[in-house]
Amino acid sequence: MTDTIELVVCCDENYMPPLRTMLMSVVINNPGERFRLWLLHSTVGARALEELDSYCSLLGMRFDAVTVDREAFEEARSSKRYPQEMYYRMFAPRMITEAHSRLLYLDPDILVINPLRALWEIDLEGNSFAAASHLDAVHPATALNKVRLDTDHQYFNTGVILMDAEAARKVIVPSELLEYAQDHEYSILFPDQDLFNALYGCYTLAVKDVLWNYDARKYADYYLRTMGSSTMQWVMANTSILHFCGREKPWQQGYSGRFDALYKNYDQVAQRAFARAVAQG
Amino acid sequence: MTDTIELVVCCDENYMPPLRTMLMSVVINNPGERFRLWLLHSTVGARALEELDSYCSLLGMRFDAVTVDREAFEEARSSKRYPQEMYYRMFAPRMITEAHSRLLYLDPDILVINPLRALWEIDLEGNSFAAASHLDAVHPATALNKVRLDTDHQYFNTGVILMDAEAARKVIVPSELLEYAQDHEYSILFPDQDLFNALYGCYTLAVKDVLWNYDARKYADYYLRTMGSSTMQWVMANTSILHFCGREKPWQQGYSGRFDALYKNYDQVAQRAFARAVAQG
Numbered sequence: 001m002t003d004t005i006e007l008v009v010c011c012d013e014n015y016m017p018p019l020r021t022m023l024m025s026v027v028i029n030n031p032g033e034r035f036r037l038w039l040l041h042s043t044v045g046a047r048a049l050e051e052l053d054s055y056c057s058l059l060g061m062r063f064d065a066v067t068v069d070r071e072a073f074e075e076a077r078s079s080k081r082y083p084q085e086m087y088y089r090m091f092a093p094r095m096i097t098e099a100h101s102r103l104l105y106l107d108p109d110i111l112v113i114n115p116l117r118a119l120w121e122i123d124l125e126g127n128s129f130a131a132a133s134h135l136d137a138v139h140p141a142t143a144l145n146k147v148r149l150d151t152d153h154q155y156f157n158t159g160v161i162l163m164d165a166e167a168a169r170k171v172i173v174p175s176e177l178l179e180y181a182q183d184h185e186y187s188i189l190f191p192d193q194d195l196f197n198a199l200y201g202c203y204t205l206a207v208k209d210v211l212w213n214y215d216a217r218k219y220a221d222y223y224l225r226t227m228g229s230s231t232m233q234w235v236m237a238n239t240s241i242l243h244f245c246g247r248e249k250p251w252q253q254g255y256s257g258r259f260d261a262l263y264k265n266y267d268q269v270a271q272r273a274f275a276r277a278v279a280q281g
Numbered sequence: 282m283t284d285t286i287e288l289v290v291c292c293d294e295n296y297m298p299p300l301r302t303m304l305m306s307v308v309i310n311n312p313g314e315r316f317r318l319w320l321l322h323s324t325v326g327a328r329a330l331e332e333l334d335s336y337c338s339l340l341g342m343r344f345d346a347v348t349v350d351r352e353a354f355e356e357a358r359s360s361k362r363y364p365q366e367m368y369y370r371m372f373a374p375r376m377i378t379e380a381h382s383r384l385l386y387l388d389p390d391i392l393v394i395n396p397l398r399a400l401w402e403i404d405l406e407g408n409s410f411a412a413a414s415h416l417d418a419v420h421p422a423t424a425l426n427k428v429r430l431d432t433d434h435q436y437f438n439t440g441v442i443l444m445d446a447e448a449a450r451k452v453i454v455p456s457e458l459l460e461y462a463q464d465h466e467y468s469i470l471f472p473d474q475d476l477f478n479a480l481y482g483c484y485t486l487a488v489k490d491v492l493w494n495y496d497a498r499k500y501a502d503y504y505l506r507t508m509g510s511s512t513m514q515w516v517m518a519n520t521s522i523l524h525f526c527g528r529e530k531p532w533q534q535g536y537s538g539r540f541d542a543l544y545k546n547y548d549q550v551a552q553r554a555f556a557r558a559v560a561q562g
Contacts, residue, residue: 028309028550031557113546232537236545256513262542264517265394269309276312 004034004062005120008096008105008163010088012041013048017271018251019108020055021263024270026112027059029240033117036062038096038103040088042070054277066095086192089161090177090200093168100165106241107159109249111259111266114240119162119212124205128167131156131196132209134218134245136225149198154206158196159243160213171203214239217246219258232258285315285343286401289377289386289444291369293322294329298552299532300389301336302544305551307393308340310521314398317343319377319384321369323351335558347376367473370442371458371481374449381446387522388440390530392540392547395521400443400493405486409448412437412477413490415499415526417506430479435487439477440524441494452484495520498527500539513539 007026009019026035037056039049049065056063068088088095089105096103104120106112122130133154135142145155180199181191209215210222210230222230242262248255250263288307290300307316318337320330330346337344349369369376370386377384385401387393403411414435416423426436461480462472490496491503491511503511523543529536531544 029546031554114549232541232545233534236542236549253514259542260513261517261540262546264513265310265543268395268517273312 002033002117003101004036005030005116006036006038006096006099006101006103008038008040008089008092008103009108010040010085010092010105011044011108012085013044015108016044016048016052017267018249019052020274021251021267021270022106022108022110022112023056023059023061024273025110025266026116027061028266028269029112030115030117033115034060034062036064038092038099039063039065040068040092040095041065042068042085051274051278054281055274058273058277058280068095086195087177089158089192090172090196091174093163093165094172094174096165103163103165103168105158105161105163107243109244110159111242111244111263112240113236113242113262114238116240119207119240122162122205122207124162124164124167127203127205128164128171129200129204130162130207130212131158131160131204132207132211132213133157134209134213134215145197149194149201151197151201153197153201153204155197156193156201156204156206157209157213157215157243157245158193159245160241161196162207167203171200210235211239212241214242216242216244216250216257216259283314283398284382285317286311286397287317287319287377287380287382287384289319289321289370289373289384290389291321291366291373291386292389293324293366294326296389297325297329297333298548299530300333301555302532302548302551303387303389303391303393304337304340304342305554306391306547307397308342309547309550310393311396311398314396315341315343317345319373319380320344320346321349321373321376322346323349323366332555332559335562336555339554339558339561349376367476368458370439370473371453371477372455374444374446375453375455377446384444384446384449386439386442386444388524390525391440392523392525392544393521394517394523394543395519397521400488400521403443403486403488405443405445405448408486409445409452409484410481411443411486411488411493412439412441413488413492413494414438415490415494415496426478430475430482432478432482434478434482434485436478437474437482437485437487438490438494438496438524438526439474440526441522442477443488448484452481491516492520493522495523497523497525497531497538497540 011019053063092103092105124130134157135155142155146152177199181195242259244250250260251267292300334344373384373386405411415438416436423436427433462476523540525531531541532548
């Protein structure tokens, strides 16, 4: 028997439908696995939490909500520019004090289309985190980000972060994080990503985005970058995490793209299951 | 509690992988339904039948194979041009003597992406069958087919046929079917479809192809025909049966199309489940 895969999400009520779609894709593509979902939030209402709990039960997934005390957090905040939720994913290992294994943070604008176990069990080689970059080492933005954030590693996308809970707790110092945000208030472009990269990028193992954080907008880019080997056949057989990055989301009107039908079918399966879960109570 | 939906397929061993993909899509998109699968065949080996049985068990689906006596059938055959399997779907109501309700014949190059119950329970209005046409009433091929086959109804696609077993038994006279095939040996273009249309088209209720037999090659055609209302959003919420008609199949190298990622993900989920089913025995 293998261990439970512990998923972490941080979102508000608006993101409940895509979250459900993401969870459905996790379950369909990971038969035989046990999952536990941690939701870190401060504004999701009691009813939405109950409904999410019913939905997770239907999926055979354990569910725990961690309510972040908004006021206590408010005093510690350094900046008014960013919602405090941006910090939650980075504080997950500290907030989920029960966690002694690993945690897998996932954005809700994701489909999981193949097993997650190989990522869950990856050798972190002494690092606290694993994440993927959407930018090649030779991409001009990579050099710019290195100068901008004074780092010497890739610029990681923070939509998927594997965390070693114990190791991460040692690295994450809340006061340091808040201080950094304060000091760099006007130079930060992508708050959640910039902070993660500046402070924790050096403790992060780089994993392949084409497997673990595939940017769903960039089918043609990946195809070219891999010299034609990442065909749709290859992607659907090997990529585990499809990330619908960017402004245009597949649950919105007018979206189109290579993975449009795929997303919308999962969405349909998820919302149908949700209706049943809520009806059963 | 609703009744079991009885599915009929007719294929050889080469079609086992797409058949498994089709069945997976049926189950994922029809939660709460019970299904029974009837396989009409004459050449599928004992091992493949056992494996399909294990797979159906894993899906919670009852499975029955009906072996057609090839030799007995051989004597009755009128033509050497067509494989005898082409007759099986039309003889299904006679071969499955236990069936007292309805039967839903499905080609294996199909994905079921929404519930089937509304088709299963459709009012047949006194007809023995229900099927969809892929050609508009005003399409030139429709007029041609009417003259060619001496019919005054639409030209039905036979990839999806709902049958009222009792009513169909009265209409289907094997000798008549074989005689027709013999008499029209050289004028028949699409053997399974031409025979069905010529002999049983007049007993067939026309249902909407956009719902029950959507030609997956023709997204743009449907979009135009419905004056822009059948968007991908609409299709994924309303269409129940996606049919990958034509020569190019989504499980073959080089295929591409709007539903490519969708098909390949179901294929992946199905083949993964099949490996588990076979391992468990």
